[in-house]
Amino acid sequence: MSQSQAEVELLDRNDPLGPKREAFRIPEGLIYLDGNSLGVLPRAVPARLERVIQQEWGTDLIRSWNLHGWMELPLKVGAKIARLIGAQPDEVVAADSTSINVFKTLLAALRLRPERRVIVSDIDNFPTDLYIAQGVNALLNGKYELRWVHKEGLEAAIDDSVAVVMLTEVDYRSGYRYDMRRITELTHQHGALSLWDLAHSAGAFPVDLNDCGVDFAVGCGYKYLNGGPGAPAFVFVARRHQAAAFPFLSGWMGHQAPFAFLPEYVAAEDIRRLTVGTPSVLGMSALDTALEVFDQVDMAVLREKSLRLTDLFIEQMEPLCSAYGFQLMTPRAHERRGSQVAYAHPEGYAIMQALIASGVIGDFRAPNILRFGFTPLYLRYAEVLEAVRRLEDVMRNQKWQEPRFQVREKVT
Ligand SMILES: *Cc1c(COP(=O)(O)O)cnc(C)c1O
Numbered sequence: 001m002s003q004s005q006a007e008v009e010l011l012d013r014n015d016p017l018g019p020k021r022e023a024f025r026i027p028e029g030l031i032y033l034d035g036n037s038l039g040v041l042p043r044a045v046p047a048r049l050e051r052v053i054q055q056e057w058g059t060d061l062i063r064s065w066n067l068h069g070w071m072e073l074p075l076k077v078g079a080k081i082a083r084l085i086g087a088q089p090d091e092v093v094a095a096d097s098t099s100i101n102v103f104k105t106l107l108a109a110l111r112l113r114p115e116r117r118v119i120v121s122d123i124d125n126f127p128t129d130l131y132i133a134q135g136v137n138a139l140l141n142g143k144y145e146l147r148w149v150h151k152e153g154l155e156a157a158i159d160d161s162v163a164v165v166m167l168t169e170v171d172y173r174s175g176y177r178y179d180m181r182r183i184t185e186l187t188h189q190h191g192a193l194s195l196w197d198l199a200h201s202a203g204a205f206p207v208d209l210n211d212c213g214v215d216f217a218v219g220c221g222y223k224y225l226n227g228g229p230g231a232p233a234f235v236f237v238a239r240r241h242q243a244a245a246f247p248f249l250s251g252w253m254g255h256q257a258p259f260a261f262l263p264e265y266v267a268a269e270d271i272r273r274l275t276v277g278t279p280s281v282l283g284m285s286a287l288d289t290a291l292e293v294f295d296q297v298d299m300a301v302l303r304e305k306s307l308r309l310t311d312l313f314i315e316q317m318e319p320l321c322s323a324y325g326f327q328l329m330t331p332r333a334h335e336r337r338g339s340q341v342a343y344a345h346p347e348g349y350a351i352m353q354a355l356i357a358s359g360v361i362g363d364f365r366a367p368n369i370l371r372f373g374f375t376p377l378y379l380r381y382a383e384v385l386e387a388v389r390r391l392e393d394v395m396r397n398q399k400w401q402e403p404r405f406q407v408r409e410k411v412t
Pocket residue numbers: 097098099100126128129168172197199200220233
């Protein structure tokens with residue numbers, strides 16, 4: 001191995017983000033390479049939830065909507081996320097799930113291009129995005145052509161018939177990162193609108209939505225934002241579209257005056273129109289506190305560490321690729337990579353189970369992908385070395401062949 005233990009320990013000692021690890025509760029001895037699926041628990045969250053439950057819910061009850069700003073949480077949390085994704089504070093709101101936010105934004109975007117009949121996406125996009133588009137199309141009586149293409153055919157698929165180009169910036173399996181600026185510009189040259197899913201971008205590296213001219217975006221609260229299982233998602237609508245983005249899920253929280261209780265729906269002028277019903281206060285509170293770990297974090301520094309971590313992992317994995325047949329699926333070019341690295345292997349499932357049993361958590365994505373997420377806020381360089389060492393042990397001693405590692409669980 002070319003990078004020695006001493007060298008990575010030096011990297012860790014000089015890591016400007018090193019002290020951030022203290023802000024997280026990381027189980028002893030565990031190497032967690034799955035923050036792209038469920039971020040680890042920020043230490044400040046349990047106390048916040050305890051307070052919300054005991055004081056706000058338990059004692060102050062209904063008064064808490066005003067007293068403790070429950071009503072403002074979606075906007076407050078949205079504004080915190082805005083800083084991480086290159087948006088204005090009033091362009092983002094925390095709400096619902098990513099799937100539901102795809103539904104809302106896709107319908108709103110289609111309505112802004114009423115004469116057009118094509119939705120473009122990547123056939124390897126995360127299934128929920130594709131499924132939601134299919135539901136949207138069914139709702140609109142199947143009027144749309146769902147143009148799902150492979151990455152190499154994407155640019156050719158964008159023409160003047162397209163209403164919306166809907167993509168996930170970082171491919172959840174391969175880790176390939178689209179050129180958001182280039183694709184968004186191309187989309188606009190053809191008069192179409194862009195909808196980006198930031199599930200594997202927000203909190204993982206700096207995103208520049210406004211600088212890239214993005215129209216709509218959505219993303220997850222429980223991945224790199226560490227908001228906890230099932231945390232609220234977020235939705236971005238560029239200011240220039242807010243007044244015209246029709247809120248088809250026209251619930252009372254998106255009304256101009258929810259507490260006027262009027263029979264007729266009138267959408268709020270601002271981003272609030274993308275909200276639907278009562279916010280999930282427990283989830284919002286956890287996410288609100290979880291986001292504090294990003295306070296004072298320079299996202300450029302975070303990106304630099306992320307690239308070093310993934311570079312180190314790729315380099316350390318090279319001998320295993322030749323010895324055991326792992327195939328790197330993630331681009332080596334920095335600008336084409338997010339903060340995850342994926343390998344294909346025919347025995348990927350069993351290998352990942354054996355690796356998890358050894359205390360290194362990554363995950364498996366059908367049909368044959370081993371996926372490793374690198375969260376710069378809490379990972380150490382030394383852990384990257386140790387993770388590869390344990391994987392090498394799994395392979396050399398054929399530990400993955402044990403029958404218990406062959407059994408498929410419900411969640412992989
Ligand atoms: C994780 C993920 C989702 C998840 O959507 P939910 O509604 O939160 O289940 C959506 N899109 C992408 C690209 C994802 O990676």
